[in-house]
Structures are given as C-alpha cells and as structure tokens.
Amino acid sequence: MTNSVGISAQLDFDAWVKLKQAHLEQVLDRVLPSADLIPTTLHSAMRFSILGGGKRVRALLCYAAAEVYIQDTSSTDISLTDNAACALELIHAYSLVHDDMPCMDDDDLRRGKPSCHKQYDDATALLVGDSLQSLAFSAISQTSPSQNAQQQLQMLHILAKAAGSLGMAGGQAIDLSSVGKPLNQTELETMHRLKTGALIEAAVLIGAASAQPEASINNAEILALTRYAANIGLAFQVVDDILDVEGDSSILGKTAGKDANNNKPTYVTLLGLEAAKTYAKQLHDEALSALKPFSTQALRLQQLADFIMHRRF
Numbered sequence: 001m002t003n004s005v006g007i008s009a010q011l012d013f014d015a016w017v018k019l020k021q022a023h024l025e026q027v028l029d030r031v032l033p034s035a036d037l038i039p040t041t042l043h044s045a046m047r048f049s050i051l052g053g054g055k056r057v058r059a060l061l062c063y064a065a066a067e068v069y070i071q072d073t074s075s076t077d078i079s080l081t082d083n084a085a086c087a088l089e090l091i092h093a094y095s096l097v098h099d100d101m102p103c104m105d106d107d108d109l110r111r112g113k114p115s116c117h118k119q120y121d122d123a124t125a126l127l128v129g130d131s132l133q134s135l136a137f138s139a140i141s142q143t144s145p146s147q148n149a150q151q152q153l154q155m156l157h158i159l160a161k162a163a164g165s166l167g168m169a170g171g172q173a174i175d176l177s178s179v180g181k182p183l184n185q186t187e188l189e190t191m192h193r194l195k196t197g198a199l200i201e202a203a204v205l206i207g208a209a210s211a212q213p214e215a216s217i218n219n220a221e222i223l224a225l226t227r228y229a230a231n232i233g234l235a236f237q238v239v240d241d242i243l244d245v246e247g248d249s250s251i252l253g254k255t256a257g258k259d260a261n262n263n264k265p266t267y268v269t270l271l272g273l274e275a276a277k278t279y280a281k282q283l284h285d286e287a288l289s290a291l292k293p294f295s296t297q298a299l300r301l302q303q304l305a306d307f308i309m310h311r312r313f
C-alpha cells in the first residue's frame, strides 16, 4: 500500500491524477480474479471491461473527498478509501457494459475499444456486469484487522442506494422509457440526477466516510459535500451532452452524436448549445461555492470540478 494521499498534497493536479489513476489500476488488478481462473472467459472479459481505460472520475472524487479529512497519510492506512474507489469504478464499469448492450443503448465502442458484448457476446456481457457489481460490494466489505465495520457498513449503504432503483438503475429505466418523448428540464434533471448523479454523489460521500467515521463528520460538512456533488454530478452530464455534439469519437473513445441520432432528450436539444454551456458554468460555480467551508482541504475537489467542466473526453 502506498502512502499516496500524503505524498499527493505536494503534487500539481495532473501529477496527482496520474498517481491516483496508476494506484487504482494496481488495486483493481489485485481485486479482480485472474484471467487464468475458471471461468476464464468471464474473468478475462471482466478484466477487459475495467482495466486500462476510463478517466476514473468517480475514484478521483472519492480520493479527493478522503483528502478533506486525511491531510497526511504517510502514517495512515488508506485501504478503506482504496476499496471504496475500486468499488465505485467496478459499479461504473458494470453500468457501461450493460448500457452498451443491444437491449439498452446498443453501442459498439467504449473507451476506444469494442464494447464488451462485441468483443465477447451478449451473455458474457450480462454476466460481466453482474459479477463486477458483486465484486464492488465484496471489495468494500472485505475484512482486515485495521478496518472499521461501522464505516464499512455505512459505505456499503451509500453505494447500494446509489446503484439501485432509487439511483443509477432507476435513472437508466427512466432514460430507456423517455426515448422520443419531449421531456421538460425538471424531468431531464430528475433522470440525470439518478442515472449519472447518484454515483458521483456516492463517490464524494463514500470518500469522506472512508476517511472518518460518520459520527465525526458534522452535518453541515455532509450537506456541503452533498451540495458540491449534486452540482458537479449534473455539470458532468451537461458537459457530456455538449461533448456528444461537439466532441470527436476518436478522442471521446465512444460514439459522438449518439444521443441526437437516437432521438434522446439532452440539455443541448432542450436548451440549445450556448445555454447548455451557461448552465454547466452555473453548476460548476455552485459546486465551488459549496466547498467554501473547507478552504484548502478541498483543493482536489475544487480541481476536479474544473476538470469535469473543461474535459474534452
């Protein structure tokens, strides 16, 4: 285990992101079953779907929120935060694998590679999603002498709520049933707060929970982190809609223009391109304003808000 949170306080943002992404890759590699283990096709498809790709935004948010409470981890065990970051990316990868299937968004390209059902087959993709989801909860609940069962239980609850029918899966259900329907801004927002926002919000709250038992984080801080996460989660989606129009498939690593071609309601179709950009900026400003109570402890969360706002992929 590296003491990466302690070292990271001295790094510029790009170096911090690279350090965390590389560290997470090692954690994921260790948590995932080896491709030699039976059933080998399922295990190699799981590894294909999660290793070596993605921005790891949810894991980065988790590490950044933990850093609000752990300033120097050179002497601190951050394995709870590692497990949480890993679990978030496992859930996210499962959602992408299922989302790409013909019964959902039907996409052939993901993270610059064939999507899982294209590389393998539909049944394997279904089982990959199922297995990545189970592995996420296993990662958080695994025991070790230094871990705190109360914190782990709290983290499991946050993740389970965010992934299920009152969170991400529910948002996906609303999305699937809204193709071709004229949604107003409130309806569109409800869908995205669940589909994309719930896991992003969970990333921030789990990160904080992994660093401190709930009882020692005051209510005002939880509310501030929730406000930050809700705004950044929605900004992430508005930017995603803008990139769907302005982005390049080769940089995005997925099919640009997909939403418009599928007649899906987006912030750009609803508000127009310029108003969607103004809205993303408002959400970004609101997210930064929510961090005021934390001053410099929330530097990485501030930088991640900027990263989400200005990303090109």
Ligand code: GRG
Pocket: 053, 054, 055, 056, 057, 092, 094, 095, 096, 098, 099, 111, 168, 169, 172, 195, 196, 237, 240, 313
């Ligand atoms: C199948 C239960 C179930 C849910 C699927 C999140 C989701 C729900 C579907 C993804 C559809 C989509 C493209 C949504 C737009 C926002 C989004 C989540 C983009 C992908 O996330 P990134 O940009 O991807 O963080 P990387 O590859 O960087 O991890």
